[in-house]
Amino acid sequence: MRRSFMTPGSRSAQTPSQAPYIAVVGLSARMLAQSARRAGLNVAALDIFGDRDTRRVAPLWFDIGSEGLSIDPPRLFDALERTARLPRMLGFVAGSGLEPLARELCSAPRLPRFIGNGAEATAAVREPRRFFSLLDRLGIAHPAVSWQPPSDPAGWLVKHADGCGGTHIETLDSKLDKDAVDGYFQRMAPGRSMSALFVAARRKAAVIGFAEQLSVAAGSRPFLHVGSTGPVDLPPPVMAELTSAIGSIVANTDLSGLNSIDFLLDGDTFQVLEINARPSSTMTLYESAARQAWPRGLLACHLDACINGLLPTPSLFPAAMRLIAGQRVLFAPRGLIVSRSFSDACMRDPACHDVPQPGARIGAGEPVCTLVVTQSSTSAVRDELERREALLFQCIETCHEPTDADISTFA
Numbered sequence: 001m002r003r004s005f006m007t008p009g010s011r012s013a014q015t016p017s018q019a020p021y022i023a024v025v026g027l028s029a030r031m032l033a034q035s036a037r038r039a040g041l042n043v044a045a046l047d048i049f050g051d052r053d054t055r056r057v058a059p060l061w062f063d064i065g066s067e068g069l070s071i072d073p074p075r076l077f078d079a080l081e082r083t084a085r086l087p088r089m090l091g092f093v094a095g096s097g098l099e100p101l102a103r104e105l106c107s108a109p110r111l112p113r114f115i116g117n118g119a120e121a122t123a124a125v126r127e128p129r130r131f132f133s134l135l136d137r138l139g140i141a142h143p144a145v146s147w148q149p150p151s152d153p154a155g156w157l158v159k160h161a162d163g164c165g166g167t168h169i170e171t172l173d174s175k176l177d178k179d180a181v182d183g184y185f186q187r188m189a190p191g192r193s194m195s196a197l198f199v200a201a202r203r204k205a206a207v208i209g210f211a212e213q214l215s216v217a218a219g220s221r222p223f224l225h226v227g228s229t230g231p232v233d234l235p236p237p238v239m240a241e242l243t244s245a246i247g248s249i250v251a252n253t254d255l256s257g258l259n260s261i262d263f264l265l266d267g268d269t270f271q272v273l274e275i276n277a278r279p280s281s282t283m284t285l286y287e288s289a290a291r292q293a294w295p296r297g298l299l300a301c302h303l304d305a306c307i308n309g310l311l312p313t314p315s316l317f318p319a320a321m322r323l324i325a326g327q328r329v330l331f332a333p334r335g336l337i338v339s340r341s342f343s344d345a346c347m348r349d350p351a352c353h354d355v356p357q358p359g360a361r362i363g364a365g366e367p368v369c370t371l372v373v374t375q376s377s378t379s380a381v382r383d384e385l386e387r388r389e390a391l392l393f394q395c396i397e398t399c400h401e402p403t404d405a406d407i408s409t410f411a
Helices: 030-038 052-057 073-083 099-107 119-126 128-138 236-253 283-289 298-308 340-348 378-397
Strands: 021-025 042-047 060-063 089-094 156-159 169-171 184-187 192-201 204-218 221-230 257-266 269-276 324-331 367-375
Touching: 021 030, 021 073, 021 298, 030 042, 030 052, 030 283, 030 298, 042 052, 042 073, 052 340, 060 073, 073 089, 073 099, 089 298, 099 119, 119 128, 119 236, 119 269, 128 236, 128 269, 169 221, 192 236, 192 298, 204 236, 204 283, 221 283, 221 378, 236 257, 236 269, 257 298, 283 298, 283 324, 283 367, 324 378, 340 378, 367 378
Parallel strands: 021 042, 021 089, 042 060
Antiparallel strands: 156 169, 156 184, 192 204, 192 257, 204 221, 221 324, 257 269, 324 367
């Protein structure tokens, strides 16, 4: 009989010194680190922020950042080589921001085991020509794509296959040097921006849930990702068709572990946009809204799928007991230096995640923290996110004042 990477009850049976290690890597490793701790694992986190709540659950932290909120490849590979020497190291899991390095991470020597999609499976869904040809062959709808610049730029987007978070999407206009574009072109289409999180193993898939994406326009980037809400209910025929489409894609690509699919929902029809061949930030929604369904966290499902080929069987709750979760990234309205009082206030607030260290310098428009809330309805989630966002902005405006009175309304 196959066993999961950790037997039931082993979290309470093992002391931290006995538990295996896992390395989690990304622009921000906090979400994966917290999920790994729920699974009872020791955590080494590699990211560019070193936020307080990340380092609370991951005593081993490695700075892999470079200028401009990006990952420095030499520092990344050096840090991974160091984690390979940790005792009982299971391997490493990659989050967002590592898409350009996917092939190297799968094949580089002296690294821990890469627990995720192999280079071939990743290429099958991340190389646009291959992916959209696959969708056409499977009869799965998607917006029109072009490998050549369209003669009329109106209604077209430029996309880069190795990006994330909406930073890889730009509006195509007459001012852009279309001949110099390193990417592909996709026609804009109507519909709500949605995603589905799923686990894949042995060419089969289990859908965790569906979520709505939140985005804002920023300069030439019309869909900068700022958060999500979910789980959301879809019409049963749409849900069945999407689940079937995901199953067909997985059967033809050999994806493994946690992945997500982005799509546009227009009434009772959908069009697929892309697949993120890695754990998605929407993990937070399902771990927050239905903690009982995932007692070991969703990263445990990822490990079970990748290591042992096991798919999860989530618990089902009555609709009346279901909660809705929402998350939103708060961006700095101006440049600031994080005060001790502001950082402490964020740490005290259970809705605040990715809490910056005191003394951290945050530029205008850069992320400050992430808000995560749960409520009984989507509208209540949106209201609560707006309320807490307003309080955080108020706190930011007074963060240069070190007195407790300045943050008394925040917590």
